[in-house]
Amino acid sequence: MFSMSPLFGVMKFEKEPPSFNGFGGMLFTYVQDAGGFAFVGLAIWLLLAILRPIYDYPTPETRKNRLISPLMVIPGAIGLAAYLVAFGILLVAFSSEVPDNVTDPSEITVVPTADPAMVAIYEWATFIGGFFMLIGFVGPFLLDLSKLRFNRVYAIARLSFQEAVRNRVVWVFLAVLLLQLFPSRWWFGGKAEEELKNIIDVSTRFNNVLLVAVGLLLAAFSIPNDIKSLTIHTIVTKPVERFEIVLGRFFGYVGLITMALVGITIVGVGLIYAGNIEREAKQESQRSRVVNYGRLEFTSRKQGEDFRGTDVGKEDGYRLHIAGGPNSPYRAVWNFTQVNPTFGTKEKAVKLEFAFDIYRTTKGNEGEGVLCTFDLTTWKWDPARESEYKAAITKAFGNQQNITPDRVEDWEKISQIAQEFGRYEWLGQEVFDYHTIAFPVPESFFKNALEGKPNKNESPLGSSIDGKPNLIRVSVKCETPSQFVGMAKWDLYFLEAEGSFIINYCKGAFGLWLRTLIVIALAISISTYLAGVVSLISALLIFLLGFFLDFIATIVTGRNEGGGPLESLLRLVRNEVTAKELDKTTAVSAVLAGDSIYRWTLRRVYNVIPDVNRYGWSEYVAQGFSIPGDMILINCLSAAAYTLPWLVAAYYLMKAREIAA
Amino acid sequence: MAEPTPAKTKNDIVVETRNLTKIYRDFWGRKKAVALNALDLTIKRGEIFGLLGPNGSGKTTTIKLLLGLLFPTSGEAKVFDRPAADVRKNEKIGYLPEESYLYRFLNAEETLDFYGRLFDMPGEVRRERSEKLIKLVGLEHAKKRTLREYSKGMRQRIGLAQALINDPELVILDEPTSGLDPLGTIWMKELIVKLRDEGKTVLMCSHRLDDVQDVCDRIAILFNGDLQELGEVNRLVEDARRVELKATNLQLTEALKADLKAVIEKHGGSLETFGHPTTTLEDLFKRVVEESKARPGRRYLPSNTNN
Known part of the structure; x- marks a missing residue:
């Protein structure tokens, strides 16, 4: 049913690809930035218009500078007033140092040394100023668009x-x-x-x-x-x-x-x-994978350890690693806030694909990969039912490690368990360096995740930064001692479909x-x-x-x-x-x-x-x-x-x- | 030539400038040259108006100000009662620049189609008008050739056609006979007069004074940006101190000369010249070409001349 042949496709992103997340914030910043440029443009235009006017004479006694229109002056004046407010706040309340955690220049703003309310006023004043400057600068342009043929x-x-x-x-x-x-x-x-x-x-x-x-x-x-x-x-x-x-x-x-x-x-x-x-x-x-990415975090089961992945010292620090071993406390965890609604209706299974970096501290056996365990849980999984779950697995498969997806009987049993408990495990998967590997996940697992929906911050799996509840978690553990497995966010995903x-x-x-x-x-x-x-x-x-x-x-x-x-x-x-x-x-x-x-x-x-x-x-x-x-x-x-x-x-x-x- | 229709109302004023001034400045705003100084001018509907003056006198600057290609430093320019900077006035204007600044990769048909589109003309009207104008300027045989293959005279002809594509009310011609041979020049002058006769207004500037004198109803003479003379051509060129007399069927004899001298002196004048009038070189050239067309073949023989 599924091809297990290793492939090599993997995406690498140094930064998050653009998306509509935070679009409102982007728009806000755009108005602030573009408004600043509009202010400069408008100021230059008005200055030149005053220095080198071109007059129309509606009557012999009256004249009108055709380079200046009320549509420029009125919004420009309002914008200027807003900028003066912002400038005043800037002078009295803020410094302009860049905080350490800022990586995107659009996030640079003034740093408050006073009341946070002042920051809000400053931000809104620059936004309003920018907005009106844009109207003043772009307004005549938009009006003139009607003259185009x-x-x-x-x-x-x-x-x-x-x-x-x-x-x-x-x-x-x-x-x-x-x-x-x-x-x-x-x-x-x-x-x-x-x-x-x-x-x-x-x-x-x-x-x-x-x-x-x-x-x-x-x-x-x-x-x-x-x-x-x-x-x-x-x-x-x-x-x-x-x-x-x-x-x-x-x-x-x-x-x-x-x-x-x-x-x-x-x-x-x-x-x-x-x-x-x-x-x-x-x-x-020659394919077009449509994929669903999660958000990666590294965790440790050691009490009180703040684990954020191990840097093994590779020149390219793109991937962080987890140390392997049967008792290793380290996990790489992907949380998925969005699950394709069609997943729960697919006939048999959904592929989970991944490609990891292997960092070996010992040579290991030639031709053998590193073993990894994948533990998939939905937000409905109750850790208190661990023993009940184990009992169900043992009852269904005995001591068999992984089911064989091609055996209909096995697949039906595991599907039932996944739907009942909201958990699915894939054990002892051999992983090769940068080889894309896939294994099947029963559709019933997704059905479990999609039935009902946790309220904001109510999911036992936690939520993302923007407050969306996590619906599915994929926890990866390296089982082979003395070996490290390196991952980045984009290295593991559910394969939604194959496009053209x-x-x-x-x-x-x-x-x-x-x-x-x-x-x-x-x-x-x-x-x-x-x-x-x-x-x-x-x-x-x-x-x-x-x-x-x-x-x-x-x-x-x-x-x-x-x-x-x-x-x-x-x-x-x-x-x-x-x-x-x-x-x-x-x-x-x-x-x-x-x-x-x-x-x-x-x-x-x-x-x-x-x-x-x-x-x-x-x-x-x-x-x-x-x-x-x-x-x-x-x-x-x-x-x-x-x-x-x-x-x-x-x-x-x-x-x-x-x-x- | 027909007399121009006299202006009666304000609607008959096509071009009006008041105190129109253009000063060229350098990057720092310092005055470089006064190209036009406080020009007051009115051009009436249906007349052929000529702008005269030596190089740098402000003729072309005036035209460029009227067309909105330049902005005035001060003063006002109105065309069809609209400010010169208003592009809507261009709907009624046809402009032929001194050189025919056209796209040389287009052929005549495409050129006229392109300029017709700029007037937002429907396709059928464009085609009809292009065909008519190509015929008018005598380029039917070359309408499929790209303009880069055209001679200067042909480019001037297609340039005129593009200026007329919108059937304009005001035709502005900058050196219209530039690059044309004598026949082309005659053709152009006749066309200008024809345009006037159709009720259009023509504003032209030229270095060729004979051309201006031949076709213009009124002229303005500019020098160093200042208006020096303005008025009807006939009135301006009239020499009130002299009297011209033309007669036919007379022999040039000493007796005739003596009689005429006596009559003139009796009325207080003096006889300056006495003889046959000369035709213009233009007339001679036109006659020779027409005769050659009628009877092809070599006409000139060395024995016919004294040299």
């Missing part, structure tokens, strides 16, 4: 498309065939089962460079070339809103890239299916599309003000910085080795190692204050950089995991949230620009 935007988009095609840009995309036409094993060695992974990995990287480079080049030079060659004169002298030019160019190039990507994806999928891919590789990667590889491949391409969309918006927006080459370099720089966003985050949050630039300089001059604590002198305080100003500034720059890594989903495809729909949706929102402010900036830059100057 599809036909005009389409005409310019079509023109951009034709321009690229007739200038033979599309030929560049054929370069992708060079890579796809040859078997990957010609280029890369490695194991047979890694063939498809290599193909997906390399083609994704290549497509990335190809599409981003073409999108960037086209977008960065389009409007500057129009201005340079004066062709824009024949467009803006028609009833064309200037933002229609930006939108037309944007959609034209996005259309071109979309068509190219669709072509490349079709060729890619076609060659994977038509190509002579190794059987092991197909088994490994082709759809998953297309989803991966969609991530690349989002990334290219961002780069095109970025380049076009910048090019409304700067010359082509400067736009290209600026957009490329901002885009490339996106790949180092995690590193920048460590600097912004003060988690990097050696502190900020001034602290690093001080240590360099004094010849001090980074581990040494600095003296508490006035000079050091000045240096640290300087660094905090640097971090504050960098925090603002951080917001301007796109998080391009979040759109790299090829790893899912390569490892054979389905790309979650909610992750796609949240990333679409994220791309829109990043792109829109750039387009609004482009709207203002085009509006303010003297085309013929």
Whole structure:
């Protein structure tokens, strides 16, 4: 019934993939951050409008500055008032040190040294200020959207498309065939089962460079070339809103890239299916696992021991380990707050898949894995019924360690026990280093978990950080003495379903599309003000910085080795190692204050950089995991949230620009 | 040439500038040059108005200010009673730039279709209008060729076609005869007059004074950004100190000359010249080309000339 053949697929996430958890908080922070930028933009716009006004004369005696509207001024004034409140609180009540436990720059806020109510007022004041600044800045843009006409935007988009095609840009995309036409094993060695992974990995990287480079080049030079060659004169002298030019160019190039990507994806999928891919590789990667992840914690049964997993000293500290042995008190525990409702209705079983890291302190027997025990319980499991449960197992199976799922009789018995007690054990599973292994869990076990639901914080299994009760717990113990088993959150999951590889491949391409969309918006927006080459370099720089966003985050949050630039300089001059604590002198305080100003500034720059890594989903495809729909949706929102402010900036830059100057 | 319809109401004013000034500044806001200084101008419906002046006098700046390509430093520019920065006024305007700044990867049909779309024109209207205009500018034979294959004159013709795609009420032409051969120039001038006769208003600027004189009803002469002269061409070029007399069926004889001199002197004047009038080179060229079309073949023989 179940294949027990070891596979190699495992996802590795350095940080939680984006999800809708905490979406409200994200939105709140976004309004605060984007509102700050809107404030700066609005202030610059109003200042320029006052210094260089353009007047309309409704009557010969009256004049009106067409660059300033009440929709800017009134919300701007309200926003400014809110910011003044926040600034006042900041001056009297807070310091701006970054707490130790903050890893995400968006979580950085002021640290209270006074009443927590003041923190709340500060946060809400910056939110309200940001909200009104956004209205003031985006409001005129939204009003002007009503003036846009599809036909005009389409005409310019079509023109951009034709321009690229007739200038033979599309030929560049054929370069992708060079890579796809040859078997990957010609280029890369490695194991047979890694063939498809290599193909997906390399083609994704290549497509990335190809599409981003073409999108960037086209977008960065389009409007500057129009201005340079004066062709824009024949467009803006028609009833064309200037933002229609930006939108037309944007959609034209996005259309071109979309068509190219669709072509490349079709060729890619076609060659994977038509190509002579190794059987092991197909088994490994040509699938799309839909999985349900839990939350991992490490526990010890020793009284009073705070066990958080053992660091065995591997260079990559991604996984933490538990020591093995029959009497080992250490467990790796996955708690599941969500259980797919269809689990309880599946005919026979659900697969629990896992892949662990084995750290051996003794060689062990050649060809043998490390033994692990899996203890699955639902929130209805009552530890007081332990002996009753054991008795039921003994009665059903005697001394037999694991049941054989293929034996209908055995399976029915274990299903009954799992449903009755809310517990299911899988004993003595041999685990190999980084090999994905699966075993079946009876559907009746899930039925037990899904019947009724514990109220918040009422589950005996506890609850997650956001207060959702845990419904299922999987506790893993290593039975082999002197061996360690390493795990991370993403190493164990219930296999909900097998999706379509082709759809998953297309989803991966969609991530690349989002990334290219961002780069095109970025380049076009910048090019409304700067010359082509400067736009290209600026957009490329901002885009490339996106790949180092995690590193920048460590600097912004003060988690990097050696502190900020001034602290690093001080240590360099004094010849001090980074581990040494600095003296508490006035000079050091000045240096640290300087660094905090640097971090504050960098925090603002951080917001301007796109998080391009979040759109790299090829790893899912390569490892054979389905790309979650909610992750796609949240990333679409994220791309829109990043792109829109750039387009609004482009709207203002085009509006303010003297085309013929 | 037909006389322009006189302006009667405010609705007949198509272009109006009041105190229109453009000062170019550097990055720091320091004054670099005054391109246009306090221009007061009114252009009436149905007239051909010419802007004249040497390079840097402010002609093109005026046109760019009217089109919203530049923003005024001070003063006001209104077109069809709308501020120059309002793009809605462009619905009634056709603009032909000095150079034909068009997309060279498009052919004539695609070019006109593109600009028609910018006016949000329905497909059928676009096709119909494009066909008519291509015929009007004489590019039927080359309508499928991309503009990069066009000569400068052909580009100017298709440029004019794009300016007329929306059947505009105001046609703004910046150096319309630039790049055209003499026949093309004549064709362009006739077309400008025809546009006026159809009730359209034409604003043109040109270096070629003969062209302006031939077609314009009124002109403004600019120098260093200042308006120097404004008025009807005939009135401005009229030399009130001289009298011209034309007659036919007369022989140039000394007796005739003496008689005329006596009559002129009797009325207090003096005879300056006496002889046959000369035709313009333009007329000569036009006649030669027309004769050549009618009777192809070589006409010029060295023995026909003195050299």
